[in-house]
Amino acid sequence: MPKAQVTFEDIEVTVTVPAGTRLIEVSEKVGAGITYGCREGECGTCMMKIVGGSENLANPSVLEDKVLKENFAGIGNRLACQAQVLGGHVVVRPG
Amino acid sequence: MSLADAVIPGRPVAVAPGVHWVGALDPEMRQFDIILRTANGTSYNAYAVRGHNGVAVIDTVKEDFAGDFFARLWACCKPEEIRAIVLNHLEPDHSGALPELLAAAPQAPLYISRPALGMLKGLLKDGLDPERIVAVTDDTRVELGGRSLRFLPTPYLHWPDTQCTWVEEDGLLFSGDVFGCHFCDARLFNDRAGDFRFSFDYYYQHIMRPFREFVLQALALIEPLPIRLIAPAHGPVLRDHPQTYVRRYRQLAEPLLANEAAGRDKTLLVFYISAYGNTARMAQAVRDGAEGVEGVRVSLYDLVGGEPGPFADLIEEADGLLFGSPTINGDAVKPVWDLLSSLTLVKVKGKLGGAFGSYGWSGEAVGLIEDRLRGLKLRVPRSGVKVKLIPTAEELAECAGFGRDLAEQLVGRAGPRHIDFTAPQALSA
Numbered sequence A: 001m002p003k004a005q006v007t008f009e010d011i012e013v014t015v016t017v018p019a020g021t022r023l024i025e026v027s028e029k030v031g032a033g034i035t036y037g038c039r040e041g042e043c044g045t046c047m048m049k050i051v052g053g054s055e056n057l058a059n060p061s062v063l064e065d066k067v068l069k070e071n072f073a074g075i076g077n078r079l080a081c082q083a084q085v086l087g088g089h090v091v092v093r094p095g
Numbered sequence B: 001m002s003l004a005d006a007v008i009p010g011r012p013v014a015v016a017p018g019v020h021w022v023g024a025l026d027p028e029m030r031q032f033d034i035i036l037r038t039a040n041g042t043s044y045n046a047y048a049v050r051g052h053n054g055v056a057v058i059d060t061v062k063e064d065f066a067g068d069f070f071a072r073l074w075a076c077c078k079p080e081e082i083r084a085i086v087l088n089h090l091e092p093d094h095s096g097a098l099p100e101l102l103a104a105a106p107q108a109p110l111y112i113s114r115p116a117l118g119m120l121k122g123l124l125k126d127g128l129d130p131e132r133i134v135a136v137t138d139d140t141r142v143e144l145g146g147r148s149l150r151f152l153p154t155p156y157l158h159w160p161d162t163q164c165t166w167v168e169e170d171g172l173l174f175s176g177d178v179f180g181c182h183f184c185d186a187r188l189f190n191d192r193a194g195d196f197r198f199s200f201d202y203y204y205q206h207i208m209r210p211f212r213e214f215v216l217q218a219l220a221l222i223e224p225l226p227i228r229l230i231a232p233a234h235g236p237v238l239r240d241h242p243q244t245y246v247r248r249y250r251q252l253a254e255p256l257l258a259n260e261a262a263g264r265d266k267t268l269l270v271f272y273i274s275a276y277g278n279t280a281r282m283a284q285a286v287r288d289g290a291e292g293v294e295g296v297r298v299s300l301y302d303l304v305g306g307e308p309g310p311f312a313d314l315i316e317e318a319d320g321l322l323f324g325s326p327t328i329n330g331d332a333v334k335p336v337w338d339l340l341s342s343l344t345l346v347k348v349k350g351k352l353g354g355a356f357g358s359y360g361w362s363g364e365a366v367g368l369i370e371d372r373l374r375g376l377k378l379r380v381p382r383s384g385v386k387v388k389l390i391p392t393a394e395e396l397a398e399c400a401g402f403g404r405d406l407a408e409q410l411v412g413r414a415g416p417r418h419i420d421f422t423a424p425q426a427l428s429a
C-alpha cells in the first residue's frame, strides 16, 4: 500500500497513513487542534496552514478554492476536511 | 388578555413601536429534528422592523407556514418598502419562506453571517445574485431611519451561521434560536403565555449545551447590552425582565462551582465499574500512575456510586476521561454505556480518552469503549490495558504506566510521537 506521512505540528505527532487519506480522517484521532464545522468543504472552519510538503497534497477542488477565497485564505492555507495526502511528508498546523 | 397582544390569523402582532411579529404558530408539532420533544408545539417567529425609510424583515418561517407569514407581513408593510432581509440562521425552520420573500422584494439585500454564505447556495436552488448578499461584519449597520440594525457574531448557537441582530436605539435583541424554546402559545409574550420555564431549559440543554464555549462567548457580547426586549426565533417573546433569561443562560452554562485547579492543573477523570474488584484495582493503579505527573488533578469514580447527569457535568469541564469496564457477554457493562450515551449533549470533542478493564475469556469492552470515544471525537492516543481476570503486580505496573502516559500527554510532556495508521492494529494505535 502506498503510504504518506503527516506531521501535526501543534501536538508534535507524526502519522503514517495510506496515500489518499484526507486529513480530517486522522487529525481528530490524534487530537490535533484543527476544528471542523460542516465537514463538507463549505464553511471554512477547518482552514489550516501547510508548513511543508504542500506539493504532496492533491490540488484543491473548485469548491475548496472558492471557500478558501471567501474566508480570505492566505498562501499555504487549505481545508483539512478536503485536503488529501498523496504521498511523501506533509507538515500542517491549525489556523 | 388584551386582544392586541394575541395572535389572530392573518394579523401581525406589535411587539414594540414599529416592530411586529409576523411569524407562525405550529401547535401540532411534537417532535423537532427527531431529538427534541415538545408538549406544546412550537412557533416560528419572524419580525418586521420599521424605520422612517423602510422596513427590515428578520427571519422567516418553516416552508409549510409561508402563507401565515406573508399574510401577516403584507398586513404591516408593502413589498417595495422592504429595505433589508436578515436571516439570523439558515436552518429550514427559519429560511422556508426566504426564496419567496427574496422574489417579492427584489430591491432588498440579504444580510447574513459570513459562515452562512456557503450554506446559502444549498438553500436557494436557483441561486441568488451575489450582489444582493451582504456577509455582515462588526461594522455593518443597516440604517432604517431612526433605528438601525447591527449584528452580533454568535456562531455555533447551534449552527456555524448563527448570529443575533441588535437594534440599539430601542434595546431590541433578535436572537434567533438563542433564548428560544419550543412552546406554542397564542398569547405570545412571556408575561402572558403559559409556564414555559421547563421548555426554555430543555431547549438549552438539548440545542445549546453541546456548544457551551460558544454560549459563553455569546453571553460576553450579550450581557453588557441594555436589552429591553428579546425576540427569539421560537417560543414566547421576552418583554418582561428579558435579562432574567440572559442570566438563566449563564447559570445553565456554568452549573458547577468553579474548578479551583483549572488554571493550574489539567483534570483527568477515571471512571470504572468492577464485578470482582479486578477492574477496580486496575483503576487505582491507573490513578496512581497519573497522579505522579505534575500538573494533573486526577479523580477516581466508581460508576455504581453515581448518576450519569452529575458525571456528565464533571466531564464537560475535564480535560481527560478514562473508563474501566469488565467485559461481560462480550460487551462493556450498562452503566458505562449509560454514561457514554449521555455525553451527546456535552462537548467532549478533543478531550483525551482511554479505556481499560479486566476480562474472563475475551476482552471486547476496551475496544468497544475506545471506538465510542473516537465516535464522540475524543482523541484516543493509546490502546487500553486489558487484563485477564486478576491483575498481577506486573499488569498493575502496566496500568500505572498507562495512567502516567496519558497524564503526560495531557500536560504536553509526551514529546514527539509517531503513530502508524497503516499497521495491522491501526485503530488501536
Ligand code: FES
Pocket (backbone or CB within 6 Å): A035, A036, A037, A038, A039, A040, A041, A042, A043, A044, A045, A046, A047, A067, A079, A080, A081, A082
Ligand atoms: S469543516 Fe467546513 S470547510 Fe471543512
Ligand SMILES: [Fe+2]
Pocket (backbone or CB within 6 Å): B089, B091, B158, B177
Ligand atoms: Fe436552528
Ligand SMILES: [Fe+2]
Pocket (backbone or CB within 6 Å): B091, B093, B094, B177, B233, B234
Ligand atoms: Fe430554529
